[in-house]
Amino acid sequence: MVSSSIENVEDFNRLNFEPIEYFDNIGRKYPMYEMTRDGFMMLDMGFTGNLVCCDILIYANTN
Structure with a gap:
């Protein structure tokens, strides 16, 4: 169960946060x-651990 949750978090991060570069003026x-x-909702809720993170992922997937 925990390894599955970790994989879900890694998938979530890969799909919702993309590293890019920008240039100033x-x-x-x-x-x-x-x-x-x-991804923004995840940051906004300020998760602090794997259990809370999994709850947020469940919530995100229901909307």
Whole structure:
């Protein structure tokens, strides 16, 4: 069950957070992430552990 939950979290992260780069107005490169609505919800809820994270994933998948 735990390994399945970890795989679900890894899948969730891969599908909802994409590392990209952006450039400021003088051409400096910075790291940035594009995220989906579900990814933003995950951050917004401020999860602190695997159990809470799994609850959030369940909630996200029902909407």
